[in-house]
Amino acid sequence: MQDLQLYQQLLGLDEPWYVTGVRLNVKAQEVEVTVAVRDQLWGCPQCGCRMHVHQWENRTWRHLDSCQFKTLIRADVPVVLCPEHGSQTVAVPWAEKYGRFTKLFERLAIDVLRECSVSAACGLLRISWDEADGIKQRAVARGRLRKQAHPVRRLGVDEKSAGRGQNYVTVVARLEPGQAATVEYVGDGRKQEALDGYWQQVSAEHRAGVEAVAMDMWEPYFNSTVANVPEAAGKIVHDPYHLGQMLSEAVDKVRRGEHRVLMETGDERLAGTKYVWLYGWENLPEAHRERFDELRGQKLKTSRAWAIKEMFRDFWASQTAEEGKEFFRRWYGWAIRSRLGPVKQVARSFKAHLGNILTYFTHRITNAALEGLNNRIAGLVKKAFGYRNRERFKTDILFHLGGLDLYPSQ
Numbered sequence: 001m002q003d004l005q006l007y008q009q010l011l012g013l014d015e016p017w018y019v020t021g022v023r024l025n026v027k028a029q030e031v032e033v034t035v036a037v038r039d040q041l042w043g044c045p046q047c048g049c050r051m052h053v054h055q056w057e058n059r060t061w062r063h064l065d066s067c068q069f070k071t072l073i074r075a076d077v078p079v080v081l082c083p084e085h086g087s088q089t090v091a092v093p094w095a096e097k098y099g100r101f102t103k104l105f106e107r108l109a110i111d112v113l114r115e116c117s118v119s120a121a122c123g124l125l126r127i128s129w130d131e132a133d134g135i136k137q138r139a140v141a142r143g144r145l146r147k148q149a150h151p152v153r154r155l156g157v158d159e160k161s162a163g164r165g166q167n168y169v170t171v172v173a174r175l176e177p178g179q180a181a182t183v184e185y186v187g188d189g190r191k192q193e194a195l196d197g198y199w200q201q202v203s204a205e206h207r208a209g210v211e212a213v214a215m216d217m218w219e220p221y222f223n224s225t226v227a228n229v230p231e232a233a234g235k236i237v238h239d240p241y242h243l244g245q246m247l248s249e250a251v252d253k254v255r256r257g258e259h260r261v262l263m264e265t266g267d268e269r270l271a272g273t274k275y276v277w278l279y280g281w282e283n284l285p286e287a288h289r290e291r292f293d294e295l296r297g298q299k300l301k302t303s304r305a306w307a308i309k310e311m312f313r314d315f316w317a318s319q320t321a322e323e324g325k326e327f328f329r330r331w332y333g334w335a336i337r338s339r340l341g342p343v344k345q346v347a348r349s350f351k352a353h354l355g356n357i358l359t360y361f362t363h364r365i366t367n368a369a370l371e372g373l374n375n376r377i378a379g380l381v382k383k384a385f386g387y388r389n390r391e392r393f394k395t396d397i398l399f400h401l402g403g404l405d406l407y408p409s410q
């Protein structure tokens with residue numbers, strides 16, 4: 001009698017459900033708890049209409065272990081036959097509909113899956129890979145459903161390579177100030193449809209409420225946002241992170257070209273300096289400083305390109321769009337007269353998109369946090385040894401980085 005009451009308590013069972021038996025199978029290392037109901041009258045899960053039990057469905061759920069013993073709950077669950085909704089199995093308080101685990105077990109499994117790899121979690125929880133996958137899928141579906149009601153005002157869009165080759169996904173992240181960035185959506189590829197897919201699942205009201213969208217100068221994303229967000233032109237921001245990246249790439253192109261030319265005369269000055277030029281002045285590691293100062297003192301194209309990149313950082317310190325525009329005019333003149341092909345090319349590109357660069361001074365949004373998420377996504381890819389299954393990859397991103405409420409409701 002004692003263990004019946006104990007399990008009644010552990011399962012948090014209330015009338016009309018009660019524990020009828022507890023059986024310990026030492027050989028199988030299992031505890032089997034049988035649960036029954038007293039009531040003969042049940043409401044249809046669809047309409048609430050009360051009726052007699054039509055038949056019983058025997059079901060089993062995995063519950064939290066009892067002292068390392070796998071614990072199973074077995075019950076005959078009432079099925080009603082509703083004149084309107086047909087045969088309906090009633091809900092049990094300890095599990096979700098169709099679930100094969102109790103809510104408490106799923107909760108634990110979610111916690112474990114968030115902390116370790118799937119294979120480690122399977123080992124700890126003694127569940128199969130498919131079961132772990134199912135728990136994740138259900139958790140994400142639950143979380144997304146709960147999230148739909150909340151508008152996202154500030155977001156960032158970026159592409160991410162998903163494993164091998166030109167296999168891209170489009171990642172949309174929520175970038176609210178003072179809050180951790182979360183992944184809102186993962187779309188296939190990086191064409192316009194990839195981002196359209198996000199906008200289509202957002203209500204018209206919430207789309208109109210979007211205040212700012214940070215992105216690089218990738219046209220399909222721009223077009224998708226213009227097509228889906230009212231007055232998007234004033235909301236799209238080509239953000240500091242991506243512009244800085246473009247300039248760094250230009251500096252590196254100049255360096256590679258110059259290095260090639262220098263090497264023709266056996267001049268190895270630029271060998272192994274790639275990373276030296278990527279740092280901002282104040283972040284330059286001590287180990288590089290001496291070499292860098294020496295290089296800076298020589299009249300190298302690379303150091304000129306670097307100086308133009310560094311100067312552009314002050315652009316972001318402008319107080320207003322007007323001030324930014326004036327700064328840009330001066331910087332652009334300098335860059336365009338630099339006689340450095342890659343730098344001129346980037347400067348022209350900035351000029352062509354200036355309207356959506358100056359929007360920064362209204363919205364002050366940057367994709368830097370989304371890049372942080374991207375690194376964590378790369379970590380997921382690595383942990384899963386590259387994803388062959390695209391849907392699984394998307395689920396995993398949302399499971400780990402979606403900021404979703406994943407637990408079954410109590």
Ligand SMILES: [Zn+2]
Nearest residue numbers: 044047082085
């Ligand atoms: Zn009904």
